[in-house]
Amino acid sequence: MALMKQSRLFNPDAIQSILDDWPETFAEAKVIQQRLCEKILLQDQLSSVNYIAGVDAGVLNKGRQIRASVVILNATDATVVEQKSAVVDNVFPYVPGYLSFRELPAVLSAFLQIEQLPQLIMCDGQGIAHPRRFGIACHLGLITGIPSFGVAKSKLVGDYESPSLTRGSHKPLYYQQQKIGAVLCTRDNVKPVFVSPGHLINIDSAVHWTLTMGRGFKLPEPTRVADKLASRR
DNA sequence: GCGACAG
DNA sequence: ATCTTGTCGC
Numbered sequence: 542m543a544l545m546k547q548s549r550l551f552n553p554d555a556i557q558s559i560l561d562d563w564p565e566t567f568a569e570a571k572v573i574q575q576r577l578c579e580k581i582l583l584q585d586q587l588s589s590v591n592y593i594a595g596v597d598a599g600v601l602n603k604g605r606q607i608r609a610s611v612v613i614l615n616a617t618d619a620t621v622v623e624q625k626s627a628v629v630d631n632v633f634p635y636v637p638g639y640l641s642f643r644e645l646p647a648v649l650s651a652f653l654q655i656e657q658l659p660q661l662i663m664c665d666g667q668g669i670a671h672p673r674r675f676g677i678a679c680h681l682g683l684i685t686g687i688p689s690f691g692v693a694k695s696k697l698v699g700d701y702e703s704p705s706l707t708r709g710s711h712k713p714l715y716y717q718q719q720k721i722g723a724v725l726c727t728r729d730n731v732k733p734v735f736v737s738p739g740h741l742i743n744i745d746s747a748v749h750w751t752l753t754m755g756r757g758f759k760l761p762e763p764t765r766v767a768d769k770l771a772s773r774r
Numbered sequence: 775g776c777g778a779c780a781g
Numbered sequence: 782a783t784c785t786t787g788t789c790g791c
Contacts, residue, residue: 598781600782635782637779644781666780676780697780730791735780772782 556649559684563632563646570633570642571673577683578675586741587661587688590616593754594659595763596651596681598644599772600631607631609647610770612763613657619754619762624770627651637697640666641677648681661742661750662689663763667697668737668747670714670722678739689739690747692764696724696735706730708755711748723748731759 564570593616598609606628613623627650633643644666667676668691676697682689696714701724704710711725714735722737725748736747754761760768 598782600781604782635781637781640780671780691780693780695780696778698778 553653556653556684560646560649564642565632567636567639570639574673574675574680578673578679580683581669581674581679581740583669583738583743584741585688585743585746587746590660590750592616592622592657592659593661593663593750593763594655594687595663595665595761595765595767596648597665597764597767597771598647599768601628605631607644607647608771609644609651610767611648611651611655612767612770613655613659614754614763614766616661616754619756621766623655623657624766625651625654626770627654638672641675641680644677645680645684649684652685659687662687662739663750663754663761664689664691664739665693665764665768667691667693667735668722668739670697670699670716670735670737672698674721676737676739678737680739682740688741690742690750691735691737691739692751692761693735693737694760699735704733709752711736713744720744725751727751727755727761728757728759734759 595612610626664678668678678691699714699716704712714722
């Protein structure tokens with residue numbers, strides 16, 4: 542057989558089949574969440590993390606299209622080594638609890654263009670801190686098979702005690718008697734972010750990587766850079 | 775019915 | 782998410 546370097550991370554056909562079967566109703570989407578959430582693993586499966594991806598999306602043309610950006614950063618110094626974006630027609634409205642069905646079509650399109658495989662993915666949004674334990678970080682992690690977690694600017698579900706306003710301070714986030722994430726202060730005197738595992742990672746590691754990739758801003762570099770790319774006008 | 779509600 | 786300039790504070 543031909544000896545060639547794989548130029549793409551995923552089998553385009555596999556991704557395309559997932560996009561072809563993308564749900565069109567909330568009822569359908571809910572069934573998918575209930576089925577897939579059982580496959581989520583919250584045990585670390587992180588080998589050596591050399592590259593970490595930041596993912597985010599923004600709207601274009603008054604909401605008619607979604608632009609997603611995937612940024613690959615060097616895990617040791619948080620420098621950007623690659624960045625790709627994709628624009629797709631908006632196929633799902635924003636409704637709390639169904640964010641992944643709105644953003645992932647664009648995110649997956651952007652991921653298909655990435656050359657450097659990341660060992661960890663940081664999403665702008667929730668992981669298991671979700672009504673059905675299946676936020677966008679879980680969905681993307683399961684589809685890609687890459688460890689993933691979410692860093693959200695605000696809460697979707699759960700109860701917590703406010704951590705002190707000191708960088709590194711954090712408190713557990715609880716929902717239905719279960720610990721589902723952490724409320725973490727990433728910068729002195731700034732409101733905390735909500736960190737939760739997506740797939741193949743535990744809460745402590747998610748918190749660790751959020752702090753490790755921080756650069757003096759509320760948001761860690763991966764999602765901060767992806768956000769700037771996706772929301773630029 | 776009321777409050778909560780990722781982006 | 783997005784509308785939007787300068788301005789206050791560490």
